[in-house]
Structure formats: C-alpha cells, structure tokens
Amino acid sequence: MPDPNWQPRIVAFFCNWCTYTAADLAGVSRLKYAPNVRVIRLMCSGRVDPQFILDALARGADGVLIGGCHIGDCHYVEGNLKTLRRFQMLKRLLHDLGIEDQRVRLEWISASEGERVKMVINEMVEQVRTLGPLNLPKRFADWDREMTSLEESIREKEREEAEVVHA
C-alpha cells in the first residue's frame, strides 16, 4: 500500500555550461516547477559516472535526471556524446534489473531553455509519481532478510540431515 504522503525523490546531474545555466535562467525568470528534483552540478555531463546513477538509486532516489548541452554544442567538444553512449548501455542494464525506463532520463537543455527545464522536471516528476516509489534501500533490506532466512533454512536442513546420518 503506497504511502499517501510519498513524494518522488529525483537526483539530477546538470552540466555547468548548459543545463545548470538553464536552471538558473528558469529561476531568474521565476518559472515554477515541482520541488522534487535536487541538482548536483558537474562541469560536463561526461563526468556522470554510471556509478553516480546507480548510487543515487541505491540510496533511495526514485529517479535520476541528467542534463547536458545539445549534441554539437558541448563546451568540451564531445563530452555529451560520451554521456549518451554510456547512458544507452546503462539503460539496458537498468532495464534488466527491472528499473523502469522513465526513472532515468537524459535531456539536452541549452543555456537559453529555462522553459524546458521546467517542462522536463514537471513531466519527469509526474511520470515517476505514476510509477510509485522505487525504494531500493527497503528492497535491499527485504532481500537481505530473505537471504538470511533462506540461508537459515538451508542450515536447518543440513543440521537435520546430519542428525539423520548420525542416527
């Protein structure tokens, strides 16, 4: 039963030159968007190590948003192409792990597209809200408990068998 007070938690990685600046512009323009996204600034989306995304999800994020410059506009020539390549690989991995596609999103947002920051964030928050909580920390705890009880029952069985042999 989902918690009625649950709110999506989204971690965002924005590149310094385009998307972070666009988010600043959204602020200066006083656009209003959902408060569920918390931005971590990196110099380039190319710095987004897939581990950051996995770590965020593992620590309880319900979604991860990555923002970079449009293809061809990267401040560092082609960092965003590297991001794109890595992202596509990671998506397949996440898919196999059963993490829905809409939870992890890569967007190209240029410095002038404040309106787009608002649009993407609102859209993503709504999508993740529909999906419900990912809650990996709780799942990890559940799995750990399951593993422990499985192991416990195996050990139990082994003991029983040992007793039978003994007898």
Add this chain to the structure above:
Amino acid sequence: MKHENSNGDVRIGFYICHCGANIAGTVDCPAVAAYAAKLPGVVVSRDYKYMCSDPGQELIQQDIREHRLSRVVVASCSPLLHEQTFRNACAAGGLNPFYFQMVNVREHDSWVHTDRAEATAKAKALAHAAIRRVRFHRALETAKVRIHPDVLVVGGGIAGIHAALTLGNAGKQVYLVEREPSIGGHMAKFDKTFPTLDCAACILTPKMSAVRSHQNITLWTCSEVVKVEGYVGNYTVTVKRKPRYVNEELCVGCQECIKACVFKEGKFPDEFNVGLSKRKPIYIPFPQAVPQVVLIDPERCIQVKTGRCKQTCLEACADRHAIDFTQKEQLVEIKVGNIIVATGFKLFDAKRIPQYGYGLYPNVVTSIELERLVTSSGPTAGDIVLRDGRTPKSVGFILCVGSRDLKTNRWCSRTCCMHSMKLAQLVREHTDADVTVFYMDIRAPGKGCEEFYDKSLKEGIQFVRGRVAEVTDWALAPEEEGKLVIRVEDTLAGFVRRIPVDMIVLAVGMEPQADAQEVRRLFNMSCGSEGWFLEKHPKLAPVSTFTDGVFIAGCCQGPKDIPDSIAQAGAAAAEALALIDKGYIEQEPNTAYIEEADCSGCKSCIPLCPYTAIAFDEAKQKATINAALCKGCGTCVAACPSGSIRQNLFEDEEIFSEIEGVLSYA
C-alpha cells in the same frame, strides 16, 4: 578514503543568505541554519540578510579566525554568480578558497517553488549535501596562463570597427575579419541617422579610413573564420581568405578597369544598393568602400568563369598588374588571446508576409530600399521616385513588419519606429508627399528620440494606430484608382479604414544572421531561443559569453541602434583589454589527475580527451595527464575502469557524499 582531510576533523561554517526577501520569502532560513548546526562538523551556522555584502563577507572572515573554521559553506544564489565572491572572502580570512562550497537556494529553490515547507526541505537537503561534500575538499592552487595580447574582431560593421579601433588605439594588434568586400556593414547604407539627422557616411567614413590606415589593425575583407581552437588567452584561429582577383597591395582604386570591362553597362544586381541598381562583374562595392580596392565577382566574370574574355580590365590596369586571375582561396592561421564577435543581423524578408504585397506591387518597398533612394550617392541620386519615375504624392509606412508578431518574430526590433520616423521626415524634405505612419506603439526611448517623435508630429506626419491588415490595388472608390490601398483598423478612431497611397514602405525588423547557428558553434557560444547570441548575464555581463575570452557586440546579441552597438563594442574591447593587461589568466583548478598506483595502463582514457591532454608513459606503462591542456570536463574520470583518474573539485567521494546529502529528507 584516500585523502588525509577526509577524516571527521573538519570545522565547518555554514551561512544561509536571506537575499532580502528573495530567499527568505520562500525558504525558512533560520530553520535551515538550525538544521545545519546539528550536522556533523558544523561549528558555526548562521543566517544573514545579505551574505554577499561587505558585512556578510566580513562575518565569514571573522568566523574563520575566531572559530578556526577549516571549511565554509554558503547557501545563497547561483555559484555562477557569487562563487568567486565567497572564495575571495575565504582567502581574505586566511582559508584556502577551495575549502569553500556554495549552495544554490535562490535560482534552484526559492525562485522556482512556492510552497514554503517544500522549499525549506529542499534547502536543507542541498545544504546537507554541501556540508557532507566540503569535508572532502582539498587546498588547491590556481594555475596562471599567459595571455596572447592580439585580438580577433569578427565582423566589420560599426560595432566591429569601433571595437577594433579601441583596441588598436590601446596599442593592441587587432585582426578585423569581414565577410563582405568592404567594412561598414548596414550603417554604410544609411543616409542619415536618427535622432540627430546627421549624415551616416560623414560619421562612419572617417572611422572606416582609420581602420585601413591604423598601424595596429590588420584588415581582411572577403574573409571568414572557419576554425577556432584553444581557450582564453590562447586561441588559434583559421581564416579563409576568398580571392578577390585583385591584389590589394597593388590596386589604387582608380577604377579604370571598371570602365574598361567588356560589359559596357552594369548588368547584375548591386548588393550595396539592395538590387536597385546594376553593377559590372568588376566593381567597387560603394564609393567610400574600405579597402578602396576593386573586386571581381567570380560568378559573373567571363574570364573567371570560362577563361575566354578579352581581359580589357588587364589592359586598363596596365603596368600596375593589380588584377590577378590566378588568385586562390587561402587559409591563414593566426594566434589571438581574445575574440570579439560582432557579426550583426539580417533584415526580415518582407515576402514572408504576403498580405503586404512586397514583390507583388512594385511600389511596396522596404525601409532599406527607401534608405538607398534618399541617399544622394544612391541609385536615384537622392530622388524618391516610384518605379515608373513619378514622384509619390503620398507615402505610407507600415511598422513592425516581422517584429512583435507571433507569426514571424516575437521581439521588438527596437530601431524601426525611429528609423521610419527619420525616413518619414526625409520623405517630407525631399518631396511634398503626405506621409502616414501605421504603428502599434511608437517606441522612442533613446536619448533625443521622444523629442524626434514630437518633431515628426509637428511636421505634419500622420500617425494611424493599428496593425495593417492588407495592402491591395483593388480600388473600391474613384480616389483609390491607380493607388495602393492600405486596409487598417484605426484602433483610436475605432473603425476600419481604407487609405490609398502611392508608395508603401515596410519597416522590416532585424533577425539573427542566417548562419548564426554555425557561427555560434564555431566560437562555442550559446544562442537564445530567438537565435541571438547569448550573453553571460543579461545585466551584469552583457558582452561576455559563456566561453571566456569570447565577447559579443552589436546586433548579433539582439536588435539595437548605432549608439548602443558602439557602447557594446567599447565594452567588449574594454573586457578584452582587462584580460590582456593583466597578462595572465587564472585557471579553475578543476583538472583531472592520475593516481599512478591504481592505473592499469589500459589506455581507455586516451582517445576520450578532445584536448589530447592524456598521454601514455611507455616507461611506467601508465597514463599521464598534462594539467595545462586539461579543461576539467571529467569525461575521462567517469570512464576510467579502475577509478584511477580523479578530478580536483569534483572528486568521486565529493559527488557520492553530495548524492547522499540531497537524498537526506529531514
């Protein structure tokens, strides 16, 4: 953890700024400060009205001394705005500036959210992230890189000319690169300038000649920048110099060759007179052109096209030998430290609004066509005439053609109101025609401009408020026979009117250049959604771009009049001078480096670097990074399979701790 300072032994000072009501209006700042005070390592936690003010910065310095702070976190506006301010404050307090971390609770929080509880919760999480992160910060030094003192100015309109002259006068070597065969830009086509009605050529020509004769300015016309590499202080620029088939050094501009051309009369549309006159394949763009050198149009010249011409021009040039059909396109490489982009605008194509009949009715002209007609050096020697040679008895000006219009361009082109009133006064001066101006709003905000509007009203120019619906030659009344009829709802009178006139002038607006996107990519700039080049800050850095050492001036940044273009050009030149005269730039120490012990020598990082900063040390079988070449994007850091590449200011543990922090929901 690898670094000695990652232990729990840090003393953090946390400050949250109210920014007046900008932050405090939405975020409960005292609550955030109270929350931060309880976090591990925080020894001082304060909220203050204006952290960026002198007392605010003094507060940080005092706390560093009194509380022996080893880390500082300020939650206020965007780091892009004030990170440097607070780093300086830390340095003044005796702390290495890179022990500082900034939290953006204004642009990313208070300004974009309305719910106080939610905004406060977000501010707490962002603050938590920075407090966790700052623990891992290390003392860093900025590297100093020398600045090449030469400057490239792209575009030889009035903005480019002024920037080049300012820099040249300051003793700097300037390359002025212009695509057209002459500098002067749009201003050279104008007859008079508003609101003073002084002659455009009289004020522009001396500046153009000054460029030509200036010992510090290298002028390259018929040239385009094709490649830009490097970074602030050290750009390598490749310029394509197109052949003009005339040697610039040898030609004296006597124009005997033009007379001698096998084409006895001009046959091809003259670009400078916007097609209102004809020129020959060998021509000089306009009488005051700089450089005063003829050129040959390779698309039109028989010799260039077919090689079978009598070459009468060669004979006329005689022993000067200035004409050279063997000229080829050249690529020239130059080194500069700063670049000023002043590539200007293009005029709106009036054919895009078919209901105004441009291209259909010969006597519907654009404002720039009328400008050429009123100019005494223009195709009619200053006579305003209809296409059949008659003098118009009535002229109508339609404003906002391709401006303030959702179907074409939303922006106001800023100059058309004044430009049209100037032309209206000139029409009254040259003919005794009745002049009617159809406007939505008259925008005359510049110095002397409102007074000019008053003068126009007093001189009997009629103003009709309303957006013109259409222009037609379909006469419904005898007085409309043989005339163009303007159909407009007069919004002041409150009814639809039909006003017959002889000539209609469309005040076409300004648009970004057709190749603005390519130019933007070339110089690593951004464009706004309209296509104008984006300044770094709309108020505080109007001529800077997001690429250091690249500045913008004039209409490439947005529509503006001549004084504003010149003001921007001067500002851009001053910004470049400030960098040059300092002699060096301090580079953000966010470079990547290798933990040699962990590097397996797999070489996967090497092809990732667009700056070839990573090399392979064959002896050690390890990758090495040249910090001077590294720009700090961090792409290699993310890609290293063994985690042996690290990035200053963006260390893995710093980012992981930030992730943990932003996910803390208090």
